[in-house]
Amino acid sequence: MTSTLPDPTRSRAVLIGTASYRHLPQLPAVEANVVDLAAELCDATVWGLPVQHCTVVTDPQSPPAMLDPVHQAGEEATDTLIVYYAGHGMRDSESADLYLALGDSRDHMGYTAVAYQHLRSALRASRARRKVVVLDCCFSGRAARTLVGGDVLAAQAAVDGAFVLTASPRDRVALAPDGERYTAFTGELLTVLRHGVHDGPELIDLDTLYRVLEERLRAKNRPLPQRSQENAVGRLPLARNKARAGRHAPAGPVLAADVRAAMVATGLNVARALRAAGNTRDALPVLRLALQEQIGDGQGDLLALDIAEQGGRRTPS
Structure with missing residues (x-):
């Protein structure tokens, strides 16, 4: 292995x-x-x-x-x-x-x-x-x-x-x-x-x-x-x-790209929690902030943003 x-x-x-x-x-x-x-x-x-x-x-x-x-x-x-x-x-x-x-x-x-x-x-x-x-x-x-x-x-x-x-x-x-x-x-x-x-x-x-x-x-x-x-x-x-993973030890080497990925992942989690609670108004700005750097470079996950916006317009089941 x-x-x-x-x-x-x-x-x-x-x-x-x-x-x-x-x-x-x-x-x-x-x-x-x-x-x-x-x-x-x-x-x-x-x-x-x-x-x-x-x-x-x-x-x-x-x-x-x-x-x-x-x-x-x-x-x-x-x-x-x-x-x-x-x-x-x-x-x-x-x-x-x-x-x-x-x-x-x-x-x-x-x-x-x-x-x-x-x-x-x-x-x-x-x-x-x-x-x-x-x-x-x-x-x-x-x-x-x-x-x-x-x-x-x-x-x-x-x-x-x-x-x-x-x-x-x-x-x-x-x-x-x-x-x-x-x-x-x-x-x-x-x-x-x-x-x-x-x-x-x-x-x-x-x-x-x-x-x-x-x-x-x-x-x-x-x-x-x-x-x-x-x-x-x-x-x-x-x-x-x-x-x-040790409580005080990182699970692996953490690079700048890793930090950005973790920030985006955290933003996704927060946005999902807000949307689940019915707070779509605040969920979308949080997601935009999480993806701001990538979107600014023209390399952002625009599809993910579009999905979130569509999801925000859905009627909760």
């Missing part, structure tokens, strides 16, 4: 979440999934990914809206590319393939959604040495299946240097418990990133992450995650283990 985290300056993350649907049940927890996961990845004490290297896509309405950011990030990343999707996973009535739902998708009609094979193609085209795919959706184990086994389909579908982590087996639904802030899978993932793993390594690798998620979800009698990998990429450290 490598002894360092992926280089955040040469890595990218694309976090995709579809929460609102016309023909499928609503998934309000998905918005919190992607926003809070972005904050953790950009937290200097977790990984320290620069905010401008983390793209958040909410409620994409077309395949290009979902896949174009993945292609762009794949062209820019040379170390590690992380792609996360949360939303409805679908099966086409004529095949066993996995489809990722869009806002207008209809059940059992794969042509109204995005075929997972198209996302896989975007990953295969990436220059990144390692690719990590996290799917929090129903039937997501079908994606993991394509990277294992000896049949022709698996050979054609394999992504060199990829690790696929899914929320459920190939024929099981994922779980979005009523009244909970997050989906079951992503809620546990965020807990690991925020609090670490007691008795775990200083750096949490993908295999350790999978093992801990499986243990915690099993204990709660919830759908069990699946994984598949190429080239032993499961040994890749993904986050600092906060449970191992």
Whole structure:
């Protein structure tokens, strides 16, 4: 196992979440999934990914809206590319393939959604040495299946240097418990990133992450995650283990970029708390202040700002 985290300056993350649907049940927890996961990845004490290297896509309405950011990030990343999707996973009535739902998708009609094979193609085209795919959706184990086994389909579908982590087996639904802030899978993932793993390594690798998620979800009698990998990429450290950090010692070297990332992450958290309390009027200025430096340089996460503004106009569910 490598002894360092992926280089955040040469890595990218694309976090995709579809929460609102016309023909499928609503998934309000998905918005919190992607926003809070972005904050953790950009937290200097977790990984320290620069905010401008983390793209958040909410409620994409077309395949290009979902896949174009993945292609762009794949062209820019040379170390590690992380792609996360949360939303409805679908099966086409004529095949066993996995489809990722869009806002207008209809059940059992794969042509109204995005075929997972198209996302896989975007990953295969990436220059990144390692690719990590996290799917929090129903039937997501079908994606993991394509990277294992000896049949022709698996050979054609394999992504060199990829690790696929899914929320459920190939024929099981994922779980979005009523009244909970997050989906079951992503809620546990965020807990690991925020609090670490007691008795775990200083750096949490993908295999350790999978093992801990499986243990915690099993204990709660919830759908069990699946994984598949190429080239032993499961040994890749993904986050600092906060449970191992000393009370007065930093979790790792903190650079100027890390400090800026932490400030933005804190601003996101404050803005979310204000919005959750119904105080949208103060939430948006806080977010603008957090992103002011990047926006001033023309490199800011304008998409994140636009998302926050759209979210602020939504009627709380």
